[in-house]
Amino acid sequence: AAGAEERELTDGFHLIIDALKLNGVETIYGVPGIPITDFGRMAQAAGIRVISFRHEQNAGNAAAIAGYLTKKPGICLTVSAPGFLNGLTALANATTNCFPMILISGSSEREIVDLQQGDYEEMDQLAIAKPLCKAAFRVLHAADIGIAVARAIRAAVSGRPGGVYLDLPAKLFGQTMDAEKGAASLVKVIDAAPAMIPAPDAIKRALDVLKGAKRPLIIFGKGAAYAQADDDIRALVETSGIPFLQMSMAKGLLPDTHALSAGAARSTVLKDADVVMLIGARLNWLLSHGKGKTWGDAPKKFIQIDIEPKEMDSNVEIVAPVVGDIGSCVSALLQGMGSNWPKAPSDWVGVVSAKKDENIAKMAPRLMNNKSPMDFHGALGALRTIIKERPDAILVNEGANTLDLARGVIDMYQPRKRLDVGTWGVMGIGMGYAIAAAIETGKPVLAVEGDSAFGFSGMEVETICRYNLPVCIVIFNNNGIYRGTDVNPAGGDPATTVFVPGSRYDKMMEAFGGVGVNATNPDELSRAVNAAMDSGKPTLINAVIDPAAGTESGRIGNLNPQSVVKKK
Numbered sequence: 001a002a003g004a005e006e007r008e009l010t011d012g013f014h015l016i017i018d019a020l021k022l023n024g025v026e027t028i029y030g031v032p033g034i035p036i037t038d039f040g041r042m043a044q045a046a047g048i049r050v051i052s053f054r055h056e057q058n059a060g061n062a063a064a065i066a067g068y069l070t071k072k073p074g075i076c077l078t079v080s081a082p083g084f085l086n087g088l089t090a091l092a093n094a095t096t097n098c099f100p101m102i103l104i105s106g107s108s109e110r111e112i113v114d115l116q117q118g119d120y121e122e123m124d125q126l127a128i129a130k131p132l133c134k135a136a137f138r139v140l141h142a143a144d145i146g147i148a149v150a151r152a153i154r155a156a157v158s159g160r161p162g163g164v165y166l167d168l169p170a171k172l173f174g175q176t177m178d179a180e181k182g183a184a185s186l187v188k189v190i191d192a193a194p195a196m197i198p199a200p201d202a203i204k205r206a207l208d209v210l211k212g213a214k215r216p217l218i219i220f221g222k223g224a225a226y227a228q229a230d231d232d233i234r235a236l237v238e239t240s241g242i243p244f245l246q247m248s249m250a251k252g253l254l255p256d257t258h259a260l261s262a263g264a265a266r267s268t269v270l271k272d273a274d275v276v277m278l279i280g281a282r283l284n285w286l287l288s289h290g291k292g293k294t295w296g297d298a299p300k301k302f303i304q305i306d307i308e309p310k311e312m313d314s315n316v317e318i319v320a321p322v323v324g325d326i327g328s329c330v331s332a333l334l335q336g337m338g339s340n341w342p343k344a345p346s347d348w349v350g351v352v353s354a355k356k357d358e359n360i361a362k363m364a365p366r367l368m369n370n371k372s373p374m375d376f377h378g379a380l381g382a383l384r385t386i387i388k389e390r391p392d393a394i395l396v397n398e399g400a401n402t403l404d405l406a407r408g409v410i411d412m413y414q415p416r417k418r419l420d421v422g423t424w425g426v427m428g429i430g431m432g433y434a435i436a437a438a439i440e441t442g443k444p445v446l447a448v449e450g451d452s453a454f455g456f457s458g459m460e461v462e463t464i465c466r467y468n469l470p471v472c473i474v475i476f477n478n479n480g481i482y483r484g485t486d487v488n489p490a491g492g493d494p495a496t497t498v499f500v501p502g503s504r505y506d507k508m509m510e511a512f513g514g515v516g517v518n519a520t521n522p523d524e525l526s527r528a529v530n531a532a533m534d535s536g537k538p539t540l541i542n543a544v545i546d547p548a549a550g551t552e553s554g555r556i557g558n559l560n561p562q563s564v565v566k567k568k
């Protein structure tokens with residue numbers, strides 16, 4: 001006879017894995033260690049893909065960008081205190097960028113932490129995570145795992161997406177409960193990110209403002225790319241005939257080569273537009289807060305489409321706020337426009353188009369040089385052609401000059417193919433984003449990295465080789481941060497911004513069995529990247545750039561404070 005002691009049991013380990021699987025989690029990005037080493041093994045054995053990184057920040061960045069690419073929260077798994085803190089940077093970055101992710105960290109025992117008695121890696125992780133993410137939860141009882149995972153998922157993807165922290169004390173993993181009751185306690189989230197339908201009044205108001213415009217402009221941000229409403233977004237542009245700008249990660253939502261793309265006439269359209277419709281883009285520093293010199297003197301009316309009501313009036317008055325999810329909002333706008341909507345005034349469209357052609361023609365010859373060592377334009381001209389020929393490849397991009405110039409030079413043709421430093425302009429996302437992009441999409445990845453930016457996550461080249469991912473890294477090596485030419489006026493140590501001259505980053509890749517190439521001119525660079533993209537082999541190309549090329553802080557040198565009392 002089956003006594004109570006023979007009833008089947010489950011435990012925390014299994015309940016967490018079952019809860020994640022029930023909700024469609026296929027991949028966990030993390031770093032093993034106490035108390036989650038066995039959890040990682042068991043998750044792998046249960047069929048979840050567990051990608052082990054060399055540093056939690058990179059695992060966290062991978063989870064974040066997986067969330068952006070899939071609209072499902074990316075999962076990052078870390079150990080307690082220091083591992084948690086490493087992951088927390090990525091969680092904060094995800095929240096800032098509105099990417100859904102869940103950081104799951106093991107933690108030490110509550111009784112000891114709360115009395116501050118000095119446990120192994122003791123830290124009140126929940127309290128520390130709270131201000132840096134959308135929501136933070138701790139689970140103390142195995143029976144609560146199901147509901148906690150459900151809450152974490154919903155919190156991450158509903159409304160404005162963001163980061164969620166889930167704190168799992170070591171003891172929870174081993175806690176047992178009746179297997180049947182355990183299974184019944186799991187929750188499969190229904191409609192995790194419910195549609196948020198805009199009010200009809202708000203749509204009408206927006207259309208009225210748009211109708212009165214003489215020089216209208218649409219600005220798409222990465223929220224619009226995230227929304228995956230690609231067809232309606234294209235229809236909105238083509239029905240209205242309004243020129244558009246795409247913020248960095250929105251590039252490719254419509255091809256940058258689209259007739260109405262105003263990318264190459266950015267300063268002109270920002271200055272001269274009279275009505276600006278923001279779609280999934282915030283009026284933050286990246287858009288000069290919607291005011292000042294960039295925006296010119298002509299009075300402007302702003303329409304804003306965003307899922308977050310608090311975003312309205314953040315920097316300037318929004319005369320037509322439209323709150324809802326972008327898919328629903330754009331579809332409502334299209335419906336309201338009907339089939340006879342007047343196209344944007346042709347004189348304005350003509351002015352924008354002429355300015356754009358002029359700027360493109362001005363840049364073209366600079367992209368065709370075959371100098372050795374390379375300048376940024378020569379090297380980027382080669383990469384621009386490669387993306388044109390391989391539009392489904394994913395471009396990861398970070399650096400200062402490497403970022404700013406690549407953004408302008410490399411046209412994108414498909415949505416969500418450009419992944420970069422985002423809202424914070426942060427360095428260190430490169431390898432984490434590249435790894436997750438390869439895993440989540442199965443497409444080849446081209447990571448264009450400044451030599452300094454690469455250093456923040458460079459050890460993950462081992463991870464790329466270990467999982468044999470189709471990632472080609474190109475390092476723009478100009479020997480330092482911004483440039484490689486600074487000299488320390490006091491002698492002694494090297495200047496603060498220079499690295500070892502002539503470093504061979506390609507050798508790093510060879511150390512782990514990947515392909516390393518040293519490219520000294522654009523032709524060599526082009527050949528090496530094409531070979532990497534054809535073979536799918538992990539590759540790192542050290543692109544030798546003139547140490548004197550580049551400017552301080554790239555395009556945002558104006559953000560550097562200046563000393564007025566510089567000592568001689």
Ligand code: ADP
Nearest residue numbers: 160221222223227247280281282306307325326
């Ligand atoms: P960018 O940096 O490209 O200008 P931001 O990150 O500043 O873009 O802005 C993205 C905006 O998109 C955020 O304000 C966010 O609330 C919004 N957003 C994200 N997803 C959606 C969605 N599905 N529907 C509507 N708005 C969204």
